[in-house]
Amino acid sequence: MMALTHRTGSIAVAAAMVALLPDLQKIPEYVTDFIWLPQAASLPLAACFIISSCYGGLLPDADIPHSTAGKHLRILLWPLYLIKKVLLILGHIIKPLKKAGTALGHRGLFHSPLFHTLLFVILSALFHDSFEWLRCILAGAYIGVMSHLFLDLFSGGIPLLAPFSMKRQRPAISFKTGSFLEVIFNLVFIFISVCMLYLIVLKKSML
Ligand SMILES: [Zn+2]
Secondary structure, eight states: OOHHHHHHHHHHHHHHHHHHGGGOOOOOHHHHHHSOOOSSOOHHHHHHHHHHHHHHTTGGGGGSTTSHHHHHTHHHHHHHHHHHHHHHHHTTTSHHHHHHHHHTSTTSGGGOHHHHHHHHHHHHHHTTTSOHHHHHHHHHHHHHHHHHHHHHHTTTOBOTTTTTOOOOBOOSOOOOTTOHHHHHHHHHHHHHHHHHHHHHHHHHHHO
16 A cells, blocks of 8 residues: 555545544543544644644554655664564574564554554553643544554455464455555545545634
């Protein structure tokens, strides 16, 4: 899946949440208490949520050093890349280490919904009483990550059950990276984003 599709997809999801969530009155309190949702967000917070989602939408591919996220996070992630290489080399002698190395490879642990959800739960608990901006960034990034995993599910599959099983699962309907279908998806996401951003501005101007 192209980085552009992950960008447009994550923006479309986050913008739709900002535009439509305020109309959903009955979101249980335990949900809103746990995850920051753009229900009555100010325009700057709504923008922050959408931008965070856009960056979050690129994060899972940081497991490839030459990806957009990988290039920006190389300084932070070089120990991970190094550990992966060492595990894969040692894996030729000790088989279980090869599995661990593969788990750190592309579409491994970084593409596990369970791993990211667990990480999000821990960070949410840590920053529960923190600044609203921080909770907004965290929630936006999580939504972006989830949109990435959802899209990858349809283009090659992801290890849905990782870390318990690294086998990639994919639905019957899937498409190839850079295919005509992906271009269509991109155009649909751009159209949704524009409509939702227009709706957000319209609603805010009527307040
Ligand atoms: Zn990916």
